[in-house]
Amino acid sequence: MANWDELAEALADYTVSCNTNERLRKMQRDWSRTLHFVCADTGSAFSMLVERGEILSTPEGHVGTPDIVVTTQSETFCDMFWGDLNPVQKYLRGEITVKGSQEDVMRLDAISYVIWPDS
Amino acid sequence: MSGAETAHPVVVALRRSVGTATATATSAGLAFAAIDYLGVVSVLAYAPGATAALAIFIGGLIVLLVSGIFSELNGLYPSAAGIRLYLGRAVGNRTALSVTFTYMTTVVLVIAADAFLIGAAVRHVLGEPAALAYVWIAALLGVALVANLLGVRIAGWVQTVVTYTVLAGTAVLSVVALFHVGGAFQHPLNLFGKGGFSGIQAIAFALFLYAAFEWVTTTAEEARTPPVITRALFIAPVLIWIVSSVFALALVHLVPFSSLHGSAYPQLLLGRAALGTVGELWMLALTVLTALNTFNGGFLVASRVIYAAAREGNLPRQFAWLNLRAVPWVAVTTLATVSAIVAAVVFATGQWLLLVAVGATIEAGIYAIGSLCLVVLRGRETRERPFRLIAGKPLAVFGIVLFSVLFVATGFSDPKNAHHFSVAPIGVIMVLGALSTAYVLIFVPKLQAAAAARTAAARPRRRPPRPQAAAQEPAPAAGSSRPIDG
Numbered sequence: 001m002a003n004w005d006e007l008a009e010a011l012a013d014y015t016v017s018c019n020t021n022e023r024l025r026k027m028q029r030d031w032s033r034t035l036h037f038v039c040a041d042t043g044s045a046f047s048m049l050v051e052r053g054e055i056l057s058t059p060e061g062h063v064g065t066p067d068i069v070v071t072t073q074s075e076t077f078c079d080m081f082w083g084d085l086n087p088v089q090k091y092l093r094g095e096i097t098v099k100g101s102q103e104d105v106m107r108l109d110a111i112s113y114v115i116w117p118d119s
Numbered sequence: 120m121s122g123a124e125t126a127h128p129v130v131v132a133l134r135r136s137v138g139t140a141t142a143t144a145t146s147a148g149l150a151f152a153a154i155d156y157l158g159v160v161s162v163l164a165y166a167p168g169a170t171a172a173l174a175i176f177i178g179g180l181i182v183l184l185v186s187g188i189f190s191e192l193n194g195l196y197p198s199a200a201g202i203r204l205y206l207g208r209a210v211g212n213r214t215a216l217s218v219t220f221t222y223m224t225t226v227v228l229v230i231a232a233d234a235f236l237i238g239a240a241v242r243h244v245l246g247e248p249a250a251l252a253y254v255w256i257a258a259l260l261g262v263a264l265v266a267n268l269l270g271v272r273i274a275g276w277v278q279t280v281v282t283y284t285v286l287a288g289t290a291v292l293s294v295v296a297l298f299h300v301g302g303a304f305q306h307p308l309n310l311f312g313k314g315g316f317s318g319i320q321a322i323a324f325a326l327f328l329y330a331a332f333e334w335v336t337t338t339a340e341e342a343r344t345p346p347v348i349t350r351a352l353f354i355a356p357v358l359i360w361i362v363s364s365v366f367a368l369a370l371v372h373l374v375p376f377s378s379l380h381g382s383a384y385p386q387l388l389l390g391r392a393a394l395g396t397v398g399e400l401w402m403l404a405l406t407v408l409t410a411l412n413t414f415n416g417g418f419l420v421a422s423r424v425i426y427a428a429a430r431e432g433n434l435p436r437q438f439a440w441l442n443l444r445a446v447p448w449v450a451v452t453t454l455a456t457v458s459a460i461v462a463a464v465v466f467a468t469g470q471w472l473l474l475v476a477v478g479a480t481i482e483a484g485i486y487a488i489g490s491l492c493l494v495v496l497r498g499r500e501t502r503e504r505p506f507r508l509i510a511g512k513p514l515a516v517f518g519i520v521l522f523s524v525l526f527v528a529t530g531f532s533d534p535k536n537a538h539h540f541s542v543a544p545i546g547v548i549m550v551l552g553a554l555s556t557a558y559v560l561i562f563v564p565k566l567q568a569a570a571a572a573r574t575a576a577a578r579p580r581r582r583p584p585r586p587q588a589a590a591q592e593p594a595p596a597a598g599s600s601r602p603i604d605g
Contacts (some may be wrong), residue, residue, distance in 0.1 A: 009583075010582065013581075026443055027443050027445050065132065065133070067133060067135060068133075069133070082582035084580050084581055086432075088427055092200050092207070092427060093207070094198065094208070097197075097198070099341070100340055100341060101341045102338065102419075102423060103272070106423055106426065106445070110441055113430060113439065118578070
C-alpha cells in the first residue's frame with residue numbers, strides 16, 4: 001500500500017515528465033480535462049487538472065467535476081506514475097477501471113506511452 | 120480478486136456522460152449499416168414473401184436474450200475492453216485474443232462492404248459505368264482515412280441525429296411503400312417454404328440485422344448510470360426490428376424478388392418503386408448517411424482495439440504509433456488499406472452476399488461465446504451487478520446451443536441460392552480463425568518476449584525503493600542504468 005507522500009512524489013515526477021515533453025505537449029494541445037483518481041485499497045483520492053496538455057496541479061482530494069475517474073490500487077498508481085508499468089495491460093485485465101470517454105482513456109494512456117515508449 | 124475490483128463502486132457524475140437516447144442511438148447505429156438492406160434480402164431468400172417479417176421478429180426475440188446476457192456481462196465488467204475482458208476472465212487470455220482478432224475482422228468486412236455498397240449505389244444513381252463504382256469506393260475510404268488521421272470526430276449529438284434520421288427515413292419510406300396501390304402480401308407464414316432448414320437459416324440471417332448492437336457495451340465507461348447500457352441493449356433491437364420489418368414488407372409489396380436478388384442496392388429499387396426519382400434519392404441520401412456511422416464508428420472502435428493490443432504487446436508495437444493528433448495512424452491506415460483490398464475483391468467477384476453470410480456466422484458464434492462466458496462467470500463471480508438475467512444460467516446454456524445451431528445454419532448457407540448449401544462462409548471463418556489462433560500461439564509469445572527484453576534493456580525501475588526495501592536490495596551494477604528521456 002502506498003501512502004500519500006509516495007503518491008505525491010510519483011505525481012511530481014510524472015508532472016515534470018509530461019510538462020517538459022514537447023511532443024506530448026503538442027499532441028495534447030487540445031486536451032483540457034479534470035481527472036479524479038481513487039485508490040481502491042486506501043480510499044484516498046486525488047485530482048489532476050490538465051489545461052491544453054499541461055498538468056497544472058495534482059491536489060489531494062477531489063476538485064471540480066471530473067471528465068475521467070480512474071480507480072485502482074495505490075501501488076498501481078505509484079508504479080504507473082513512475083512509468084514502471086504498462087497501464088493498458090492492467091486496464092485490459094480489469095485491474096484499472098476508468099469512467100470516461102474512450103478517447104480520453106486512450107489519451108491518458110498516450111501520455112505514458114509518449115513519455116516512456118518502452119514501458 | 121485484484122486491483123480495482125476490491126473497491127466499492129464509485130458513483131460520480133462526469134462532466135460529459137452518455138444518456139439512454141445517445142446510447143440507444145449508438146447501439147442502433149452500429150447495427151444498422153448499408154449492408155443491412157442486403158441482409159433483409161438475404162432473409163427474403165430463405166423466408167419467402169411476408170414470412171421474412173416473421174423471421175425478423177423471431178430473430179428480434181432471440182436478440183433480446185443476447186441483450187440480457189450482455190447486460191449482465193457488462194454489469195460485471197463495464198469496460199471498453201468488452202468481450203475481450205469477459206472472455207479473458209472466462210476462458211483465458213489466449214482464447215480471448217484469438218476470438219477478439221477474428222471478431223475484429225467483421226469490422227473490416229462491414230467497412231469494406233459498406234464502402235462497396237455505397238459506391239455502387241452512388242454510381243447507379245448517377246448513371247455512371249459500373250467500373251466507376253470502385254472510384255467512389257476508394258474516394259469514400261480515402262475521405263474516411265484522412266478524417267480519422269486528422270482526428271476529426273463527429274460529435275455525439277450528430278451521430279445520434281444521423282442514426283435516428285436513417286431509421287426514421289427508412290421506416291417512413293417503407294410505410295409509404297406499404298400504402299402504395301398495386302401490391303399484395305404473399306406467403307405471410309411460410310417459414311419452411313424453401314425446405315426444412317430454410318426457416319432456421321432465415322432466422323439466422325435475421326439475426327445479422329441486429330449484429331453489432333452489443334458493441335454499445337464498449338461505451339459503458341461513459342454511461343451516466345449503469346442501467347443506461349442495459350436500456351440501450353433492449354431498446355435498440357426493438358427499433359431495428361420495427362424498421363427492418365416494415366422495410367422487408369415494403370420490398371415484398373413492391374419489388375419482385377428476382378429484381379432484388381442480384382442487386383447491391385435493394386433500398387434504391389424500393390425508393391424508386393415507391394416514390395420514383397424522389398424515393399431513389401431519398402434512399403441514396405440515407406445510404407450515404409449510414410457511412411458516417413460505419414466509417415466514424417468502425418474506424419474508431421477497430422483502430423483503438425488495435426492500439427490497445429499493440430500497447431499490450433500482442434501486436435507489433437508500430438500499431439501503437441501515434442501522430443501529433445493522438446491518432447494511432449498505422450492502425451488507421453492499415454484498416455483503410457485492408458478495407459480497400461476487401462472491397463476490391465468484392466467489387467471484382469460480386470460476392471457481397473458472402474460478406475453477409477460471413478458476418479451473420481461470426482455474430483452467431485460471438486453470441487454463443489457470450490453465452491458461454493455468462494455460464495462460466497456465473498460460477499465464479501458473486502459480486503453484485505446492476506443487471507442480473509433471470510434464470511441466467513439455463514438461458515445462457517440454451518443460448519450456447521441455439522447460437523451454435525445458427526452458426527452452422529449460416530456457416531453452410533448460400534444466400535444466392537436458398538436450395539443450396541455452401542462451405543464458403545464457414546471456410547472463410549475457419550481460415551480467419553486459424554490465422555488468428557496461429558498468430559496468438561506463435562507470434563504473440565515472441566512479441567511479448569521481445570517487449571520484455573526491450574523494457575529490461577532500456578532502463579531500470581524508476582520508482583525509488585522504500586527505505587526498508589532499499590537496505591535489502593543489492594546496488595545496481597555499474598552501467599545498468601541510463602538517463603530517461605524527458
